[in-house]
Amino acid sequence: MTATIKAPPPDRRRSRGDLEARPIRRRSLGDLKVALIFLAPATVGFVVFYIWPTLRGAYLSFTEYSLLSPPEFNGLQNYERMVQDGFFWNALVVTVEYVVINIGLQTVLAVGIAMLMYRLTKSITVRAVVLLPYLVANVVVALVWYWMLDFQIGIVNQFLGWIGIDPIAFFGESVWGIPTIALINVWRHMGYTALLVFAGLQTIPTYVYEAAEVDGSTEMKTFWRITLPLLRPVLVMVLVVTIIGSFQIFDTVAVTTQGGPINATRVIYYYIYERAFTRFDFGYASAMAMVLFALLAIVSLLQLRLLRAKESDLA
């Protein structure tokens, strides 16, 4: 990870480029003292509310723990069980299907919307409208769509009826379950993601575009050759964050299908939650959460590597 997310070392006195010749004032410690001060508050929150609970969770993954009686160490048993557990593997497959649909569509739409907001109109109303779905809590978003997509009385199926299409059992049909849930969350998050991308677009200096225009580049060419490469650091961040979030899909499933029909939407986090709080199998749930954690770490690492998030090509 270190190699990939290295920032340009901020030099105090010289222009960048002459790293070798830098006079080292505090020897190898650099700005450590200052850094410690700047990091102190965040570190407190980080250690107390993230690190410690995670270490505890990691420990519990090696125990049998029913939440209501003390944990008992049982070595690797939870992990061994997981290998045999068909529900677990099914949950992984279902989750990946969700992430692919959700992230694929959402990212394309978000970059598109951001470009439209950047190149087409400066209207603040447009920006506000785009962010609107994000203002609604995800549980409520799920409920609203559940209502709108109802097989018998949902307005969407009424629409389909008016244009001569048979109603669709969006939540009841196995093949539709995950795509439906993925699309609901695309609806909620595309504007939010677009806003992040938009913030990134604004860091691209205008002179680059001016130069491109002088060269007679078309809008499309400019997008592929200039905008997208320069957007990379922000895009990587957006992807890492949204993919991690996407893997943890829970609320929408809990409110609508609850894992059904059969096991078609039993995503990993819903299964973990079920094990932990409905079936009081917290040790096993922790082990699955650890695997999810490791999986996300690998995916993020790969992303950062593949996309060289290092810095913008401008720097």
Add this chain to the structure above:
Amino acid sequence: MNISRRTILKAGLAGLVAPAVAGCNNGAASRGTGEVIYWLWDSAQLPMYTECAKVFHEQNPQYSVKIEQYGWDDYWSKLVTGFISETAPDVFTSHSSRYPLFAAKDQLLPIDEYVAQDNLDLTIYQPRLADRWIGADGKRYGLPKDWDTEVYFYNSALTEAAGISAEQLNSMTWNPQDGGTFEQIVARLTVDSKGRRGDQSGFDKKNVAVYGLGFADAGGSDGQTSWSWYAASNGWKYSEGEPWGTKFFYGDPKFTETIAWWRGLITKGYMPTLAQATSGVDVTTTFGAGKYGMTPNGSWMLGTYAGLKQVKTKLARLPQGPVGKRMSMMNGLADTIWAGTTRPEASWAWVKFLGSKTAQDIVAKAGVVFPAVTESMPAAKAAFAADGWDVTPFLEPVEAGDVFAYPANPNSADVNAVMTPAMESVLAFEKDPSSLAEANDEVNQILSAAS
């Protein structure tokens, strides 16, 4: 630089300490020693329990009750968090599907001693109701507060249009072979898009406008509002030693033939497919839209059906099955005391009060649920009648004793995790009813591993 560093540090420390100090004033320690915290989930019942708390305080000035209400889903997560962090309420409403596990994990206070010490008369409750709250370990964990059974809620405009009388609806018979008169009625209530009925020639089962029978889901491990009464009236039992089953019978032919018949209604076009039935808000809303002729449901749903203003809803008895009886599940709620309570005496006083006729009369008059105390029933009946409901079909099986218990089990969550997908696979025609035998083996494995 030095100054700024210190300032930042100080600011950080102050930020940490100040809220911690300020917060101490708001801690849970501030509540009085006679105050009981009581939880329930049904907001419709909040007003009547608030009334109960008022009367309780008047009768017992040394005690008071603070009621907190959370919706069903939040209720259980918050309760479990409360158990773990020692912040659970002193007294809370409990459900047959949840309390066995809580009792097994020592989270509930047995009340046997209190019952003995106060010489409590448990015969004031509906028969068998109080004993539902005796756990697998033989200890009593709660006093019943209400009970429920199932009936069919039917759309009377649709039954009249089909020429089906209330008498016919209330004298239905059922068997797993041809479905009896029940199936005939369901067929007649079903109407396709061209207005042809399910029992008429040319009926197009691919384009149904109104289904004779609606259903909420595949029923999971209990089938309370979906298939439980068919199976029971076919002579089937959930398990050996009901309700504390050690061995389940989901593979029993009496059960599988019931389910095979039930899902057959989908093939015949009288009932929506599982996909259609479960793809949407809920069965009552669809019923309220006039898309179902009738839907089975529990007595706790009376208020919801009353809220469906565009259909005129009436109640019909469950059908008489091969055993020659109408069988209904009888379940109910109870008030239980958390084992970790710091004020057991006050908690017991409140539980005892809620289980008394005084409190149950208040509950009965609200007309939301059926009170557990037999003598409070007339008041409830009158309250429901005032809302336009003749609740007799709910009461008959109880009076006749033709009821069976909810399959209570400390492992019911695990059992459900197996049975829900298994039942859905069958209802979705992905597996045959005979596959339930495999699911049953899995269930029994879970039970034997746990004991």
Add this chain to the structure above:
Amino acid sequence: MSVATRRRALTPGRTVAWVCLIVLMLLTLFPFYWMLRTALSDNTQLAGNSDSLLPVESTLGAFKRVLGLATVEEAQAQGGSGASVNFWLYLRNSVVVSTVTTVSQVFFSAMAAYAFARLRWPGRDKVFAVFLAALMVPPIFTTLPNFVLIKNLGLLNSFAGIILPAAFMTPFAIFFLRQFFLGISRELEEAAMIDGAGHRRIFFGLIIPMSAAPITTLAILTYINSWNDYFWPLLVGQQENVRVLTVALGIFRSQTPQGSPDWAGLMAATLIAALPMIILFLAFAKRITNSIGFSGIK
């Protein structure tokens, strides 16, 4: 933006772009129209008039219930719940929680991001990677221990208890700001250094003003997240005096296992709860665009 301005002529490409934008807008807005239509309908009439594009038996009853202006009897007659709603108090609580959370989280995260992006110290990228990994921590690990900690600190039912876990940082905020801080050119920073400015002055006088757009964006998103947070405040702050809007309005969701939500009430609640956010966004939206200023610096 000058480039964009010069290209105002309606070329075929721009026409297609406008059509796309309008379609996306409609898809975004329709569910809101449906919420409004449902909120203005009579709850008991909704099921039977599912194909009506206009409110059914239009009434302001749902909004009254949300604002706590209806009595329990009225609310129940309209298919609502029996719980009372003290709207303005919950609104105040939400504002307190979201404002304090946002200010402190964004500020502390910006400090950390500065250390990760603009300072040079051994192990920096490794430490950053560890912070980043916190993004992946499954919430089931954190909720229970954090709850127990807040309880042991005696902070249950206090604003501090609701705010504390999110007050110091979120991995996202640090990651987000770090990426933007990385993009700021060093010439100005160097010039400031030569003028004898310390890190404090560079941070407050240079980095923060130059990152106004991303910081505003982040602050708005943080505010929205904090505003919409449900489960944590439900666990920690149930008392009336600290109960936030989302928790209080949870009453409009289904309360019983087979029950339906109070649809009209839920939609009205959702719209009312989103309103302050929309106002906030419109107030700050201009600032998001003002970042163009610093592209000239490079």
